[in-house]
Amino acid sequence: MQNDNSKHEHHVTGYGTYILVWLALIALTSITVTVSGIDFGMAALGIALFIAAIKSALVINIFMHIKFDEAIFKVFLLVSLFTLLVIFILTFFDVVNR
Amino acid sequence: MSQNDHAVTANDQHVHRDDIGSKMGMWLFLFTELLLFGGMFLIYAVYRFQHTELFKLAALELDTAVGTLNTIILLTSSLTVALAITALQKGNKFLSILNLVITIVFALTFMVNKFFEWSVKFSHGIYPGSEDLTSKQNGEILFFGLYYVMTGLHGLHVVIGVALLTYVLVLIIKNKITSENFIKLENSGLYWHLVDLIWIFLFPLFYLIH
Known part of the structure; x- marks a missing residue:
């Protein structure tokens, strides 16, 4: 390719x-x-x-089709999943320590 | 780069087309969807953390059988839309159309099941703002609120998916989408798989709490 x-x-x-x-x-x-x-x-x-x-x-x-697509799509996906993960962690950090 | 980068029409005019760019745009849109639903999953997570036992109690009202059936329906419709793309890529227009029609039928079946599922809840007096529901404890009210908003927003996506797939189906029949130019079908397929993905998480979080 x-x-x-x-x-x-x-x-x-x-x-x-x-x-x-x-x-x-x-x-x-x-x-x-x-x-x-x-x-x-x-x-x-x-x-x-x-x-x-x-x-x-x-x-x-x-x-x-992510497995077969250009690498940039994997980067996109990882960035958005990571963003979501950070939001979850920060929110729970707040909720648990209230 | 080669001359194949440009689609050549019958008049031998070069038409610019950027399939990777189109797909990139679609994925970016899907990520906004991911964050939209992600926010709701976040609210769900926090309230489930705070009201663990009441969420379990409220979830007993949901019908696992209907949820499982709808899961199988959506997973199968994801398969048929993927098959429709492969069929078109291989030049089999008939098989592609057949698979798309099956996908749309499955999507409508999903909505019919959802209709009956919600009707049963409504007849039990459980709907947003109902007397029966507001007299329950906070955790249960939150569970059903999230249930209606999240499966409702997901249902809206199913309806939009049906419209999108029908539009694509018409374009295939009219030969506007062909084995040489199928990015619209691919992008619609991506949207449909996202609807499936959301459901993959909604199903265990609402129907499988015991």
Whole structure:
């Protein structure tokens, strides 16, 4: 991908890849629903968010094509996620210490 | 750089097109969406932290089965919109149209489920400002407030997504979006995946608290 030609070197994801990702997403959904029925106490929220994060990574990387796009899109994504993380941390720093 | 950088029309005129620029614009827009919903998730996080037990109690009112069904519907619609893009890239216009139509049908099914879900809540007297709800404890009122605002705003995005995908579908049928020029389809697909992403987090945070 040395050339910045956007139209003729476009990465085409195969049907099979998408279907595999979809199967994984459905499997993770059934896992998260099943696990929510078990009492994990305080860990339950962490487990649910961890599974949601894996599902998001699959959607963003494969469905949204980030894995195959130019590096600048990954930079964009990391900057915005980092911004969100900072906002969460600073807010909780305030809430917890009130 | 090569001459292929410019799309050549039938009249051999060069038309400037910047697909990466278009996609960049779309991603920047998606990040504003991320911050919009991020702010709401932040409010949810703080109130859940302050009212952990009441959030659990209030969440018992929600129907996990409907939530799970809607999750599967949205995940599948994300698959079909992705397949629609691949199909068009491979020059299979019919398969692309078919997948887009399925995506739109799934999106509408999602909204129908949402309608019935909300109707049941309303019939139980749980809606913003209702007597039953305002007589509950603060944590429960906050939970349902966030539930209606967040799933409501998400639902609005689903409706906008349907409009966007329908517009793109018409352009494909009219050959305005082709296997050589599909950035509008790709960007609409990105928007649709974002709607799916938001739901991936809404689902466990509202429906799976036990």
